[in-house]
Amino acid sequence: MILIGENINIMSKTIGAALRERLPDPVRELAKAESNAGMDYLDLNIGPARKDGDELMKWLVETVQEVTDMPLSLDTTNALATESGLKICEKRALINSVSLQPERLEKVLPMAKKYDAEIIGLLWGTDGMPRDANERCMLAVDIVYKANEIGIPNEDIWIDPIVTPVSVDINQVKACIEFMSMLGDIAPGCKSVVGLSNVSNGTPANLRPYLNRTYLAMLMKYSIYAAIVDAFDAELIRLARGEMPEILELVHKMMDGYNPDISTLSPKEKEYAKSVKVLKGNTLYSHSWLEI
Amino acid sequence: MFFKTPEIQYNGSIREITLGSVENSITVGGESAFPFHTFDAPMPHLPVIAMEVYDVKPEDWAEAAIEPFKDVINDPAKWAKKCIDEYKAEMICLQLSGTDPNGLDRSADEAAETVKKVADAVNVPLIIWGTANHEKDTAVLNRVCQVCKGKNLIVGPLEEGDYKNIAPTAIECGHSIIASSPIDINLAKQLNILLGNLGVPDDKILIDPTVSSIGYGIEYAYSVIERIRIAALTQNDKKLQFPIICNIAAETWKTKEAKTPTAENPALGDAKKRAILLEAMSAMTLATAGADILIMRHPEAIKLVREMIADLASNQL
Numbered sequence: 001m002i003l004i005g006e007n008i009n010i011m012s013k014t015i016g017a018a019l020r021e022r023l024p025d026p027v028r029e030l031a032k033a034e035s036n037a038g039m040d041y042l043d044l045n046i047g048p049a050r051k052d053g054d055e056l057m058k059w060l061v062e063t064v065q066e067v068t069d070m071p072l073s074l075d076t077t078n079a080l081a082t083e084s085g086l087k088i089c090e091k092r093a094l095i096n097s098v099s100l101q102p103e104r105l106e107k108v109l110p111m112a113k114k115y116d117a118e119i120i121g122l123l124w125g126t127d128g129m130p131r132d133a134n135e136r137c138m139l140a141v142d143i144v145y146k147a148n149e150i151g152i153p154n155e156d157i158w159i160d161p162i163v164t165p166v167s168v169d170i171n172q173v174k175a176c177i178e179f180m181s182m183l184g185d186i187a188p189g190c191k192s193v194v195g196l197s198n199v200s201n202g203t204p205a206n207l208r209p210y211l212n213r214t215y216l217a218m219l220m221k222y223s224i225y226a227a228i229v230d231a232f233d234a235e236l237i238r239l240a241r242g243e244m245p246e247i248l249e250l251v252h253k254m255m256d257g258y259n260p261d262i263s264t265l266s267p268k269e270k271e272y273a274k275s276v277k278v279l280k281g282n283t284l285y286s287h288s289w290l291e292i
Numbered sequence: 293m294f295f296k297t298p299e300i301q302y303n304g305s306i307r308e309i310t311l312g313s314v315e316n317s318i319t320v321g322g323e324s325a326f327p328f329h330t331f332d333a334p335m336p337h338l339p340v341i342a343m344e345v346y347d348v349k350p351e352d353w354a355e356a357a358i359e360p361f362k363d364v365i366n367d368p369a370k371w372a373k374k375c376i377d378e379y380k381a382e383m384i385c386l387q388l389s390g391t392d393p394n395g396l397d398r399s400a401d402e403a404a405e406t407v408k409k410v411a412d413a414v415n416v417p418l419i420i421w422g423t424a425n426h427e428k429d430t431a432v433l434n435r436v437c438q439v440c441k442g443k444n445l446i447v448g449p450l451e452e453g454d455y456k457n458i459a460p461t462a463i464e465c466g467h468s469i470i471a472s473s474p475i476d477i478n479l480a481k482q483l484n485i486l487l488g489n490l491g492v493p494d495d496k497i498l499i500d501p502t503v504s505s506i507g508y509g510i511e512y513a514y515s516v517i518e519r520i521r522i523a524a525l526t527q528n529d530k531k532l533q534f535p536i537i538c539n540i541a542a543e544t545w546k547t548k549e550a551k552t553p554t555a556e557n558p559a560l561g562d563a564k565k566r567a568i569l570l571e572a573m574s575a576m577t578l579a580t581a582g583a584d585i586l587i588m589r590h591p592e593a594i595k596l597v598r599e600m601i602a603d604l605a606s607n608q609l
Contacts, residue, residue: 167478284523284532286481292531 001224001240004041004073004094005034005231006197008064011047019046019056024063031064034231038241042068043096043228044085045075053081061085073120073228079107086115096228097122097160098147100139109150118156119147120193129162132171133178136161137186140179144187154189158226163194165201166211170281173199173215177255177279180222193226194219199279204287209233214275216240217251247272255280300325300332304528306521306584308336309495309535311383311468312417313444318382320498320584321535326521327582328604338605339579341594342383342419342587343375344541347406348390348398354551356564360591368406369413376416379591385419386410387542391432392423400435407436411443419446419587421539424472426454434461441465448472448537449500452483459492470537472500475512477519477532484531494530498537498585505544506574513538517581538578541589544571572596580604 008030010019018026034042044060046053053076061072071091074082086093097120098108112119121143123136130136140159147157161179164172176194183192199215200208213236216227220240229236238244250269254260254276265273274290277283286292308322318340325332345368350358360379364370368386375381386407390398411418420436422429433447438461447462448470455471462469471487473480480499487497501520503513517536523529544550550567552560560566571593575586579601588594 282527284481284527284529285478286485286531287478288482288485292485 001220002040002193002226003038003231003237003240004043004193004226004228005037005039006043006045006195006228007034007231008042008060009045009047009075010049011045019060022056022059024066027060027063028067031070032067035068035070037231037234038237039070039231041073041094041226042070043073043075045096046078046081047076049076049078049081053078054084057081057085058088061088065090077104079104079111082108083111083115086111086117089115089117093117094120094158096120098143099124100143101126105143105146109147109152112147112152112156113150118158119152120158120160121147121190122160123162129164129172130175133175133182136175136179137182140183140187140190144190154187155191157187158191158193159183159187160193160195163196163198163215165203166199166279166285167202170279170285173279174281177218177222180219180224183222191225192223193228194224196227196229207287207290209236210271210275210290211279212236213239214251214272215279217248217272218255218276218279220248221252221255251276300329300526302332302525304525304530304533306524306535307494307533309468309498311444311446313442316415316417317444318417323521323582324525326525327580330605330608334608335605337584338601339584339586340382341575341597342385342417342537342585343372343379343381343594344385344387344587344589345371345375345410346387346389347403348396350389352551354545354563354567355553356567357545357550357589359564369409372410372414372418376414379594381416383417383419383585384410384414385421385539385587387421388423388432391428393425393428397428400431403432404435404439407445408439411440411445417444417446419448419470419537419585421448421470421587424449424451426451426457430454430457433458437461437465437467440467444468446470446498446537448498449539450483450487452479452486455483455487456490459487459490463492463496468496468498470498470500471534472502475502475509475516477501477516477523480516480520481523481529481531484534488531494534497534499532499534500537500539503538503540503543503574503578505540505547505550506570506577507549508543508547510574510577514577514581517578517583521582535584536582537585537587538575538583539587540575540578541571541587544574545589568593568596572600576600 073094073096074085075096099122123139161176200211278285305324306321310319322336364374372384390396391403445467449472471483501516520532524532554563
């Protein structure tokens with residue numbers, strides 16, 4: 001699986017200020033640390049970046065390329081900023097992301113073609129968030145068609161079905177998994193990617209990794225290709241690298257209906273089993289889900 | 293072509309909770325099917341109405357709300373008696389609005405004295421509702437709990453920010469508590485878990501999901517109550533299997549739709565009728581979502597709601 005480090009993000013409390021003030025050292029340190037942690041890509045999230053976004057992205061790409069040769073995922077809704085990054089990326093870049101809004105399609109798809117970049121096809125339509133797995137399918141077909149039309153092949157499209165927080169709407173959490181089970185049939189050859197940590201948005205910070213890991217294990221049942229993740233969650237990385245096969249087996253069996261007696265499980269298995277129950281919607285989420 | 297009636301797989305039920313003192317108790321909850329789905333299972337206890345009484349004379353009420361109580365409005369104990377004797381209130385909810393730090397800021401001792409008077413005057417379960425100011429409620433409700441030890445009050449709202457400081461005294465003194473969360477099912481469940489961790493027994497908890505009037509977001513409250521019941525009844529979620537209490541009267545009567553006099557905006561129709569209907573329809577909406585206790589104000593709104601509840605449950609009566 002491809003792991004994309006999420007930690008360089010303008011919204012981050014630790015690194016956001018360094019990005020805004022163009023302090024290269026903390027950014028270089030973080031890029032190196034993500035690289036050492038075993039990431040395959042670096043996500044560079046500068047947000048909407050309405051003001052001087054092109055200058056910021058250029059500076060950021062240059063800064064991280066000084067210390068790492070990892071490929072980059074350029075994460076912004078500012079198309080100018082995307083282009084300023086694309087111009088100087090040394091490795092083949094990933095555009096994060098192209099949604100179904102006409103202005104995004106018109107501006108960003110040709111850019112992908114011009115700079116030979118891959119794209120994340122975000123299943124966000126003109127009506128906003130898709131309501132279920134079927135609407136995700138419709139949007140996926142739509143974006144693949146539009147990308148193919150200008151010559152971007154399926155294997156350069158990474159479909160992002162949009163992960164939403166478990167504490168907001170469990171049906172969306174389930175729909176994202178359901179969609180993943182259908183993607184191979186509706187868009188053969190396309191890749192897939194999720195912004196994993198969003199599933200635990202709103203959960204106390206120290207507990208977020210438990211949900212992130214379990215949700216990744218669930219997505220792995222349907223061969224998720226890539227995930228944008230916290231680069232410093234070592235267990236998550238081991239899980240993604242296939243080093244925890246027993247846990248994966250437990251999670252996947254539970255997705256197929258197996259209902260283990262929680263009291264007989266090891267402490268580690270308990271974490272995953274309780275989290276599967278919450279993420280499958282069998283148990284309503286509360287901050288104390290691991291304790292009850 | 294055969295029509296197959298949809299069947300809901302229930303696997304849990306709402307806890308039956310007895311409120312009030314031994315001689316004047318009332319039992320709520322106990323549902324094992326969705327509200328008024330009496331074709332699935334009878335409702336062992338229909339929703340009950342707690343009539344509001346205020347510790348100090350309300351200053352900004354609509355004329356229609358004052359009118360039924362104007363002879364007793366300065367005396368909470370008499371006010372409560374009137375609700376019981378004349379309007380057959382099944383419970384009383386004493387609102388301690390006089391303790392509001394942004395208002396009269398009456399002391400904990402004063403509040404406790406008022407509560408004691410009302411508690412001694414009534415023969416129905418008594419709810420004590422604070423101002424949701426954590427610091428003030430901690431002082432006031434602790435004092436109330438102590439002064440009325442053994443009176444089996446129902447005290448609230450206990451929120452995430454003050455439950456730790458109020459629940460221990462309430463339970464030690466034999467009262468029940470109202471667990472209040474801000475229109476969020478996950479936080480409602482979490483607060484109930486935390487209360488359990490603190491040692492609050494399961495038969496002492498009511499859920500207040502936080503509600504609002506028709507026109508002011510009642511659909512959110514409806515949805516949260518509905519989801520609480522779905523989790524409790526079809527997923528056997530033990531931490532949500534508590535009766536639900538809705539403090540709806542003040543929410544409806546503070547709206548401009550309830551307060552605007554007829555003369556000020558004739559297009560809105562008769563002020564009294566309008567306000568009463570707003571309260572009745574808001575309360576009824578919550579009853580159909582799953583409320584077990586409705587805190588209400590106007591006798592005519594209450595009459596309407598009682599009729600509607602009786603109607604909906606008529607096949608089991």
